[in-house]
Amino acid sequence: MQESTANQVAANATSSFTEHLQRDRPELLPNNRALPVGPGPATPLQVPHATTIVAMSYAGGVLMAGDRRATMGNVIASRHIEKxxxxxxxxxxxxxxxxxxxxDLTRLFQVELEHYEKIEGTLLSLDGKANRLGAMIRGNLPMALQGLAVVPLFAGFDTTAGVGRLFSYDVxxxxxxxxxxxTVGSGSVFARGALKKLWRPNLxxxxxxxxxxxxxxxxxxxxSATGGPDPVRQLWPVVYTVNRTGARRVPESELATVAGNIIEARSSARREA
Structure with missing residues (x-):
């Protein structure tokens, strides 16, 4: 009897936590939540939206940064959100x-990678991570068709190739x-224009x-949906770098100095003009 139970557990084991939920608790998946009934089919559901994310390669790794603002229609829903x-x-x-x-998708993806590592005893390859994230986004397509889309950016250090890599997705x-x-998000066009002028190889x-x-x-x-550095509230973007030593969040003290230098340079240019 015990052997039969052990065989059943082994048969049900999977290195994908998402597959486990789909099989045993599908109601816990983000894309399976029930939507509230609105006053009419033409009325859009008002929920907070996260906006601008930028990512780039540099010498030895990749970097990703996001502003701190979330909007709901014409209202600022949050000035402190992390993206x-x-x-x-x-x-x-x-x-x-x-x-x-x-x-919710981010948390599920984090658990997915942790679960794989525990089951397989090794890290999933960077291509494997990118593919699994794409499958999760694809699972959210019914929600996206109702206006609740998620469009992420994914970046990491490929320990096999020894380089940083960057992936974008569609809905x-x-x-x-x-x-x-x-770049992705509502301010992506303007951020991309800046990157085209500021970025260069081997930064x-x-x-x-x-x-x-x-x-x-x-x-x-x-x-208006993107929040810039805010010295009054001491709010700075969230910035991560990833290289062969791993992922690192850039300290706010460092970001405050960087933002201060940018603001001072632009203020000086205006005064001189």
Whole structure:
């Protein structure tokens, strides 16, 4: 009897935590939640949305940064939201779109990678991580068709190849590898324009941090849904770097200095003009 039970447990074991939930507790998946009934079919559901994320390669790794603002229609829903998270030791995830679902997907993805490592005894490859994230986004497609889309950026250090890599997605889960830099969210057009002028190959880590903060500053200047550095409230972007030593969150003290230098340089340029 015990042997039969052990065989059954082994047969049900899977290295994918998402597959485990789909089989045993599908109601816990973010894309299986029930939507509230609105006053009419033409009335959009008002929920907080996360906006601008930027990512880029630099000499020895990749960097990802996100502003701190979430909006709900024309209202600022939060000035403190975090949109960039460590996925595991060697990768990070940035979210844009419906904030609640995006955060749930991020937590599920973190557990997915941790579960794989515990079951298999090794880290999932960077391509494997990118593919599993695409499958999760694809599972959210019915919600996306109802206006609750999630569009992330994923970046990590490929320990096999010894390089940092960056992946973008569409709402269907399509995966695309980006070679230099990429942006998502409502301010992405303005941030991308800044990156095209500021980014160059083989940036140092410190230079990449400065470029990321300045591109978010430019995005906030033209996009009301993007929050720029806020010295009054002491609010700075969330910035992660990933290299062969792992993922590191850039300290707020360092970001305050970088943002202060950018603001001072622009103020001086205006005074001289």
């Amino acid at each position: 960039v998270f460590p996925a595991d030791q060697y990768s990070v995830l940035g979210i844009a779109g419906t904030a609640g679902i995006a955060i 269907t889960g399509g995966r695309y590898e980006e070679r230099e830099h990429h 140092t880590e410190a230079e990449a941090v400065s470029v990321a903060v300045e591109s978010l500053y430019d995005a906030a200047d033209d996009d």
